[in-house]
Amino acid sequence: MLVCPFVNGQILVDVKEQRLEDVLYSLKNKYNLAFSIDHKLASDCLLTVQSNFKNLDKAVEFLTRECGYAYRKRESVFIIYKADQEELSEDVHIDKFLIRGQVIDEKTGESLPYADVIYDSVGVSCNEKGYFSIKPNKEELYVEIRYLGYYSKDTVLLNNQFSTIKLTPGRIGLKEVLIESSEQHSLTTISNNPGMIKLNFKTANFLPGNHSNSLLQYLRLQPGVLAAGEQSKDYFIWGSYLGQTKINFDGITLFSISNSFEELSIVNPLMIKEIEVYKGAYPASIDGRSGAIMNIIGKDGDNSRIxxxxxxxxxxxxxxxxxxxxxxxxxxxxxxxxxxxxxxxxxxxxxxxxxxxxxxxxxxxxxxxxxxxxxxxxxxxxxxxxxxxxxxxxxxxxxxxxxxxxxxxxxxxxxxxxxxxxxxxxxxxxxxxxxxxxxxxxxxxxxxxxxxxxxxxxxxxxxxxxxxxxxxxxxxxxxxxxxxxxxxxxxxxxxxxxxxxxxxxxxxxxxxxxxxxxxxxxxxxxxxxxxxxxxxxxxxxxxxxxxxxxxxxxxxxxxxxxxxxxxxxxxxxxxxxxxxxxxxxxxxxxxxxxxxxxxxxxxxxxxxxxxxxxxxxxxxxxxxxxxxxxxxxxxxxxxxxxxxxxxxxxxxxxxxxxxxxxxxxxxxxxxxxxxxxxxxxxxxxxxxxxxxxxxxxx
Missing domain, CATH: 2.40.170.20 (TonB-dependent receptor, beta-barrel domain)
Known part of the structure; x- marks a missing residue:
């Protein structure tokens, strides 16, 4: 793929069977092109182009037309969408605006549960599978996406378009990657929600010992989990009695939360994606116990390879x-x-x-x-x-x-x-x-x-x-x-x-x-x-x-x-x-x-x-x-x-x-x-x- 700087005052694009996504990123690296497009749309279109363009507007117009897409330019951002998507006037009622999407891992495609979507100083949490749905009062939203142990990402989301947002994991197994934001969020967080702790599978790579129980043992280092003198194989949170702490794994209630050998956790850490611990005073959506709640979410798996x-x-x-x-x-x-x-x-x-x-x-x-x-x-x-x-x-x-x-x-x-x-x-x-x-x-x-x-x-x-x-x-x-x-x-x-x-x-x-x-x-x-x-x-x-x-x-x-x-x-x-x-x-x-x-x-x-x-x-x-x-x-x-x-x-x-x-x-x-x-x-x-x-x- 060849995207050259100005040749005779023009932009040269020479590509063969390349994804639109790769071409756009090349333009971004060389000419600071700012764009927003759904990952699936950008990956579905393959381009073969050998042309010169006077400026970025002409280049984007040609590339999107070749893919059967359309675009709008808001300030300096090119927003690319399907050509048959309904155009909206500026005075459309708020109910006609709807922005949906999912937050996933860039490398594995794993959904990122309860990721934070921040816009206009408002924070929205995704659901268990990383989905979110927002009714704004405008056609597009400038948002920041955050998730535990990943680099945050700033992007623009377009009305009536389902967006897949890919986040880059921080510190772990990275070779050469392009980082959109310099801020990486901690591997453990004390949540904004009162009495809540979150950690995910990225943490286990940094813990000593074997992987049989490392992630759940890490919970014992958190404030409020297990007081001095109690057995290390049970989870006593904020003074809960046995049976008052409820543990869910992928929506399955686990009545036995420990076993005879303390080096083994009750759930295989290789299957764990995220752990949420509500130490107390949790919201109305959670039921089942009078004490604490531990919600363990399993991995979805990698759909790209074995x-x-x-x-x-x-x-x-x-x-x-x-x-x-x-x-x-x-x-x-x-x-x-x-x-x-x-x-x-x-x-x-x-x-x-x-x-x-x-x-x-x-x-x-x-x-x-x-x-x-x-x-x-x-x-x-x-x-x-x-x-x-x-x-x-x-x-x-x-x-x-x-x-x-x-x-x-x-x-x-x-x-x-x-x-x-x-x-x-x-x-x-x-x-x-x-x-x-x-x-x-x-x-x-x-x-x-x-x-x-x-x-x-x-x-x-x-x-x-x-x-x-x-x-x-x-x-x-x-x-x-x-x-x-x-x-x-x-x-x-x-x-x-x-x-x-x-x-x-x-x-x-x-x-x-x-x-x-x-x-x-x-x-x-x-x-x-x-x-x-x-x-x-x-x-x-x-x-x-x-x-x-x-x-x-x-x-x-x-x-x-x-x-x-x-x-x-x-x-x-x-x-x-x-x-x-x-x-x-x-x-x-x-x-x-x-x-x-x-x-x-x-x-x-x-x-x-x-x-x-x-x-x-x-x-x-x-x-x-x-x-x-x-x-x-x-x-x-x-x-x-x-x-x-x-x-x-x-x-x-x-x-x-x-x-x-x-x-x-x-x-x-x-x-x-x-x-x-x-x-x-x-x-x-x-x-x-x-x-x-x-x-x-x-």
């Missing part, structure tokens, strides 16, 4: 393969498999006047598989079918025989979880964006424990303690969500869902006869949410969620706001009421040991949890530095647990309160992100079996 990854170490093998099927369909398959015993030790020694024998044996096996089929339609809509299955098995045996006293423990645990979700995202021409989802999840849990103590010198001293637990929890969910095109300073979302849950458990112990419980429940819910930005410095989000069990109706208001106090200083406030219709119940024996199982609440014997969240934050961001502080307070009523007293299980109802503060300092120095986070949190609880009527540390 890609694969394989990671191996002395304990685990994990892999992924992505295969394009045609031009619009991608099939991904990922797996993980462990192949080791956690620990095995046996020792036989002759001690003075006594025999000593000790054995400890633990056998562990974890396997999982993820499959995802992603595709697009000819009308710029998309769909995906995602499936996940995991199996976590642990068997341990401990035996100690010393001085004729024999002590043994046998324990086993097996968790099998599987689920799937089908989603169709419809990009309407004038009505906005709809998402239809149908999902299910099933968790089967089996745990047993046997303790035996025998003193051969005293035949009366013989203790045996056992328990066996079988627990099954399932969920089936049908959901509709719709986002209207952004109009003026307003954005409206609404949706509805129907969810069915079923739970079953059997508990046998040496002290008690068999305890069995079958439970089920159906939840109908609907929500509406309004985002209003009356001024540049103020954004208000108000929402209402209504949930019904058939016998109980809950009205759950939500509110949040963001106020720009100065150029670099913002304040954030959020508040909401939340309800939870299932519990991860706790059984506490007389020795303080705990057993957990899932149960569906009935609103009577097992009441519905209800909580209120309040969060207030202050953030300063300037010159590659971020300083943030966020205080939070949450109260929860109708907690339930079993406690053992004189070999009887008793149900107790309680309440809790959590308060704390998150502090964050983040600084970018020579392309390195440095972050310091500190959390102070205090969680207290009160149950009616406590000896005194005072709150105690949870």
């Amino acid at each position: 890609r694969g990854a394989l990671h191996m170490n002395d304990k685990t093998t994990s892999g992924l393969i992505s295969v394009p099927i045609g031009q619009q369909l991608v099939l991904q398959t990922a797996f993980r498999n462990t192949y080791f015993d956690l620990f095995k030790f046996k020792n036989n020694q002759n001690l003075v006047s006594s025999d000593y024998d000790k054995l400890y044996d633990a056998r562990y096996k974890y396997q999982d598989v993820n499959m995802k089929l992603s595709g697009k339609t000819s009308r710029n809509s998309s769909y995906y079918l995602s499936f996940i299955e995991s199996s976590d098995q642990l068997y341990s045996e401990y035996y100690n025989d010393i001085y004729n006293k024999k002590y043994s423990i046998d324990a086993s645990s097996k968790e099998v979880q599987h689920g799937a979700n089908f989603s169709f995202i419809k990009n309407w021409k004038h009505l906005g964006i709809s998402q239809y989802s149908l999902s299910y999840t099933i968790l089967n849990l089996n745990r047993s424990n046997s303790v035996d103590f025998k003193d051969e010198a005293d035949l009366q001293e013989n203790t045996i303690s056992t328990y066996n637990l079988v627990n099954r929890i399932s969920e089936y969910n049908l959901k509709l969500q719709h986002t209207l095109p952004v109009f003026g300073k307003n954005s409206i979302d609404f949706g509805a869902s129907i969810r069915y849950n079923m739970g079953f458990y059997v508990l046998d112990t040496s002290e008690n006869s068999s305890n069995k419980l079958y439970s089920q429940g159906t939840i109908l819910s609907a929500y509406a949410e309004h985002i209003f930005q009356p001024f540049k410095s103020l954004k208000i989000i108000s929402g209402l969620r209504v949930e019904s069990t058939g016998t109980d109706v809950a009205v759950l208001p939500r509110f949040s706001s963001e106020l720009k106090l100065r150029d670099h200083l913002k304040a954030k406030l959020s508040w909401g009421i939340y309800k939870q219709y299932m519990n991860e119940m706790t059984i506490i024996d007389e020795l303080g040991n705990q057993i957990f199982y899932w149960n569906i609440c009935d609103g009577k014997k097992f009441p519905y949890q209800k909580s209120m969240h309040t969060s207030l934050g202050l953030g300063y961001k300037a010159d590659k530095i971020y300083l943030g502080a966020e205080v939070y307070y949450r109260i929860t009523d109708q907690l339930s647990r079993f406690y053992e007293n004189n070999n009887d299980l008793n149900l107790s109802i309680g309440k809790s309160k959590v308060r704390g503060i998150d502090l964050t300092v983040r600084k970018t120095v020579y392309n390195h992100d440095l972050m310091l986070a500190y959390t102070y949190s205090k969680a207290e609880e009160y149950f009616d079996y406590f000896d005194n009527e005072e709150y105690m540390l949870a």
Whole structure:
């Protein structure tokens, strides 16, 4: 391809079978041509040209005509579109303007969920698949597109044209690329939304250790996630109890959020594209728990070529393969498999006047598989079918025989979880964006424990303690969500869902006869949410969620706001009421040991949890530095647990309160992100079996 500087006062274009996009970029590099065109249009047209042109206007006019396109010039920008697109007069009513598009990765074609589209000092978030829809009051928009870990991009979007905006990833695997903006956004962000953290798969390339759990382990470095002294394999966010944090993967609810081996996350990191964590006070569109929400979005796959990854170490093998099927369909398959015993030790020694024998044996096996089929339609809509299955098995045996006293423990645990979700995202021409989802999840849990103590010198001293637990929890969910095109300073979302849950458990112990419980429940819910930005410095989000069990109706208001106090200083406030219709119940024996199982609440014997969240934050961001502080307070009523007293299980109802503060300092120095986070949190609880009527540390 040859695009020469002025030859005899003219522009020479000499190309053969070249895309219009390549020709336009050559003109841009040599003559500073400013243009806006949909990527698909620019790629579909192949040109063979050998001509001289007096100026850029003549060159663009000829090239667009050869492709059957047309153009308008606004100031110094050439806006190129289909020739048969309807011309609009300057006095057309605002409702006739509509700008739609999708934000994707320049290299892989991956959609970039919840990317920010900024225009006229108004910020709009894309949906899960990177789609956006805006009704402006003019024919074209000058916008800035931002996404975590990518270079931002400034461009012009044209009315009645679906635009595909490609962003360039920053710092990772770049060779020679043309950067349209010098600003690259951090790999982790404390979102403008109160109580929210975002990070994506680009982060994992910079983390030490293996890839089996690196991305989710990185969450533990974030403020408000996991307080000191808690187990590292569970996610305790802002003092949430077990079962109060909901984890979704591609719209699939995951009831088991950890496994026996802490180096493995519950979702294969090779499949993760983005993680959103709502620590509390989240909007009306989110339901299901009274605590925190973790939303994990899976990759779509690369539709341009076959890609694969394989990671191996002395304990685990994990892999992924992505295969394009045609031009619009991608099939991904990922797996993980462990192949080791956690620990095995046996020792036989002759001690003075006594025999000593000790054995400890633990056998562990974890396997999982993820499959995802992603595709697009000819009308710029998309769909995906995602499936996940995991199996976590642990068997341990401990035996100690010393001085004729024999002590043994046998324990086993097996968790099998599987689920799937089908989603169709419809990009309407004038009505906005709809998402239809149908999902299910099933968790089967089996745990047993046997303790035996025998003193051969005293035949009366013989203790045996056992328990066996079988627990099954399932969920089936049908959901509709719709986002209207952004109009003026307003954005409206609404949706509805129907969810069915079923739970079953059997508990046998040496002290008690068999305890069995079958439970089920159906939840109908609907929500509406309004985002209003009356001024540049103020954004208000108000929402209402209504949930019904058939016998109980809950009205759950939500509110949040963001106020720009100065150029670099913002304040954030959020508040909401939340309800939870299932519990991860706790059984506490007389020795303080705990057993957990899932149960569906009935609103009577097992009441519905209800909580209120309040969060207030202050953030300063300037010159590659971020300083943030966020205080939070949450109260929860109708907690339930079993406690053992004189070999009887008793149900107790309680309440809790959590308060704390998150502090964050983040600084970018020579392309390195440095972050310091500190959390102070205090969680207290009160149950009616406590000896005194005072709150105690949870």
